[in-house]
Amino acid sequence: MSDHFAELLMYVAPEPVQQANQAWLTRLLERLSLTRLNADHLDLHGLWLAPELLVTQTCGYPLMTQLRGQVRVIGRPRYELAHSSLGDHCSLLLTREDNPRTALADFFDSRGVINGHDSNSCMNLLRERLAPLQRDGRFFASVGISGAHRESLRWLREDRADLAAIDSVTFDYLARFAPQEVAGLRIVTHSAPSPTLPYIGPLDLSDERVLQIREAMNLALRDLPHVVETLGIHEVLPASEDDYQVLLHYRQEALSAGYSTLK
Numbered sequence: 001m002s003d004h005f006a007e008l009l010m011y012v013a014p015e016p017v018q019q020a021n022q023a024w025l026t027r028l029l030e031r032l033s034l035t036r037l038n039a040d041h042l043d044l045h046g047l048w049l050a051p052e053l054l055v056t057q058t059c060g061y062p063l064m065t066q067l068r069g070q071v072r073v074i075g076r077p078r079y080e081l082a083h084s085s086l087g088d089h090c091s092l093l094l095t096r097e098d099n100p101r102t103a104l105a106d107f108f109d110s111r112g113v114i115n116g117h118d119s120n121s122c123m124n125l126l127r128e129r130l131a132p133l134q135r136d137g138r139f140f141a142s143v144g145i146s147g148a149h150r151e152s153l154r155w156l157r158e159d160r161a162d163l164a165a166i167d168s169v170t171f172d173y174l175a176r177f178a179p180q181e182v183a184g185l186r187i188v189t190h191s192a193p194s195p196t197l198p199y200i201g202p203l204d205l206s207d208e209r210v211l212q213i214r215e216a217m218n219l220a221l222r223d224l225p226h227v228v229e230t231l232g233i234h235e236v237l238p239a240s241e242d243d244y245q246v247l248l249h250y251r252q253e254a255l256s257a258g259y260s261t262l263k
Contacts, residue, residue: 004029004054005039007047010197011057011169011231013150014177020230027220027227028055032213053202055213060244061120063198068241071200075214075236076243079196082175083168087237091125091165091191096156097184104189105133112140113152113161114262120247122152123262125191126165128250131257138263150174153181165191172232192250195243199236214238 006029008021029036034054039047047056048067055074058067078087093104101107115122130139144161146152149170155161168190174181201213217236221228228234254260 003035003037003052005037005042005047005050005052005056006034006054007039007056009044009047009056010059011173014173016177016230017173020227023224024217024220024227024231027223028213028216031216031220031223048200049202051202053200055199055201055217057197057199059118059120059197060195060247061124062118063200064241064244064248065118067200069203071203072205072210073239073241073243074199074201074205074210075217076196076198076239077231077233078235078237079169079232080234081169081172081232083172083190084196084232087196087239088193089121089168089196090193091121092168092171093126093129093163093165093188093191094153094156094171094182094185095163095188096159097186099162101162102188104129107163107188108133108135108139109141110162111142111144111160112262113144113146113155113164115148115152116145117262120194121167121170121191122149122165124247124250125194127254127259127262129165129189129191130262131254131259134257134259137258137260139259140263143263150181153185156185157181157183163188169196169232194247195239198239198244 006025012018037052048058076087117123133139146155149166152164156164214236
């Protein structure tokens with residue numbers, strides 16, 4: 001037996017999702033005959049690059065802009081949820097139900113909110129949609145930084161912002177398990193499709209080990225039908241950095257339109 005970090009920190013709420021993640025990881029390590037190290041002292045970037053890492057999940061945009069060539073992609077989840085399927089997800093561009101704006105172009109000079117500038121779902125996918133609509137490199141009157149999808153939703157509900165791009169998996173989890181957090185909001189439009197958030201391990205994983213971990217993840221899902229039902233994850237698909245090249249393409253489209261920074 002050996003010790004490894006194994007954490008799923010991208011989708012940690014509501015509580016049933018967190019519990020299902022923990023049950024899945026526990027069964028995964030049992031199948032691999034490994035013990036789990038406590039990772040509470042690590043921030044996300046430290047976890048992503050830890051040599052003791054077995055598996056974790058990252059965002060596709062940091063994968064391609066910060067971690068490229070430093071980690072191995074193990075796979076990506078096939079969610080079957082209301083707005084995510086077949087290894088893809090998207091962002092839902094949301095506003096309050098009582099906002100009089102309807103088309104996306106109507107939100108020019110409104111108040112935007114994002115988690116942060118390194119996120120695919122809240123920034124990169126939103127920027128791609130707004131690039132054709134910006135004027136002289138600007139779309140919003142202001143852009144606030146909330147730090148998290150759930151906080152961005154709070155900003156919308158409390159009328160502190162008019163438009164936010166929310167990861168569709170997050171939205172579907174909240175709509176099911178914490179509907180009060182999306183109550184009073186409506187979808188303006190969807191972003192372009194994006195590959196679901198990748199599972200990663202350390203760079204020195206062999207192809208054989210990558211396959212072994214991915215197969216163990218899938219076997220653990222088959223062992224735990226309640227986890228499949230809660231998470232909506234039916235399979236971990238093979239994946240590589242090449243699958244996420246499309247996110248850099250979206251970035252380049254916005255740059256070419258003169259919209260390098262979401263503002």
